[in-house]
Amino acid sequence: MGNVCGGSSQAVDQHGKPLNKTPAPAETKTEAAKPAAAAPAAAAAPAAAAAAPAAPAAAAGVAPAAADKKLKVYIIFYSTYGHIEKLAREYKAALESTGDVDAQLFRVAETLPADALEKMHAPPKPDDIPVMETSKLPDADAFVFGFPTRFGMMAGQMKTFFDTTGALWQAGALHGKPASMFTSTATQGGGQETTLWTAVTQLAHHGMIYVPTGYAAGAAMFGVQDAKGGSPWGAGTLAGPDGSRQPSEVELEALRVQAKHFAGIAKKLAA
Numbered sequence: 001m002g003n004v005c006g007g008s009s010q011a012v013d014q015h016g017k018p019l020n021k022t023p024a025p026a027e028t029k030t031e032a033a034k035p036a037a038a039a040p041a042a043a044a045a046p047a048a049a050a051a052a053p054a055a056p057a058a059a060a061g062v063a064p065a066a067a068d069k070k071l072k073v074y075i076i077f078y079s080t081y082g083h084i085e086k087l088a089r090e091y092k093a094a095l096e097s098t099g100d101v102d103a104q105l106f107r108v109a110e111t112l113p114a115d116a117l118e119k120m121h122a123p124p125k126p127d128d129i130p131v132m133e134t135s136k137l138p139d140a141d142a143f144v145f146g147f148p149t150r151f152g153m154m155a156g157q158m159k160t161f162f163d164t165t166g167a168l169w170q171a172g173a174l175h176g177k178p179a180s181m182f183t184s185t186a187t188q189g190g191g192q193e194t195t196l197w198t199a200v201t202q203l204a205h206h207g208m209i210y211v212p213t214g215y216a217a218g219a220a221m222f223g224v225q226d227a228k229g230g231s232p233w234g235a236g237t238l239a240g241p242d243g244s245r246q247p248s249e250v251e252l253e254a255l256r257v258q259a260k261h262f263a264g265i266a267k268k269l270a271a
């Protein structure tokens with residue numbers, strides 16, 4: 001019988017090793033049927049009590065880094081029109097400017113057919129940025145996720161990517177790893193905040209540590225004279241109703257502050 005996350009049918013521990021006792025299908029089903037009456041640990045993953053991460057606190061986390069070892073940060077994004085891609089490249093540069101981070105860019109797989117993308121006037125994908133393979137996620141010490149909004153929530157392409165991480169969830173492979181996020185919307189009220197806070201569910205279920213920016217960017221966040229993206233939840237840009245607006249300097253400055261803040265937190269967690 002498979003598990004709720006679509007991973008292998010073999011129950012595994014935090015390190016991906018098979019558990020000693022694989023429950024009989026009926027046993028697993030029984031646990032799934034009584035979440036309220038189950039012990040707290042089982043209730044946390046009612047449909048797969050035996051398959052769920054057994055001891056999240058002891059899971060992967062950020063491996064203690066040697067003083068001279070750079071943190072490996074994966075910046076994983078989806079972008080149709082290039083705004084998020086531009087922010088991702090800026091984020092990488094800002095992370096690496098700290099001297100503490102080796103940042104690598106990845107995009108998630110496109111899920112729309114070519115003819116749909118053509119009708120949307122979407123440009124080709126950048127060929128210098130590889131598509132992320134789910135199995136490589138545990139290699140990173142920390143993550144940055146970037147995605148545009150779709151009706152106030154993350155783009156489906158990004159959600160589809162997260163939907164491929166069930167086996168990693170089962171193994172607790174991303175537990176304790178820090179993550180930050182950024183987004184793009186067409187308009188100022190179009191979902192800068194909702195897109196990021198609804199995405200926190202993905203991090204929470206994996207046990208990742210969400211690192212918001214708060215108001216660390218100071219002046220770059222407080223101005224109200226000009227339209228701008230970004231929020232305490234993470235950096236952002238406004239693409240404009242026709243997609244022609246490009247990230248402004250104030251948006252990019254807030255993004256750089258976020259990147260440096262995130263690098264500092266990730267480094268502390270790795271110490």
Ligand SMILES: Cc1cc2nc3c(=O)[nH]c(=O)nc-3n(C[C@H](O)[C@H](O)[C@H](O)COP(=O)(O)O)c2cc1C
Pocket residue numbers: 078079080081082083084085148149150151152153184185186187188189190191239243
């Ligand atoms: C199906 C669809 C839904 C969208 N929903 C919203 C929305 O709710 N609010 C908004 O401001 N922009 C919305 N947009 C605009 C996109 O967020 C915008 O094109 C994107 O932020 C640009 O980022 P990119 O250049 O990285 O693709 C939507 C676009 C599409 C195609």
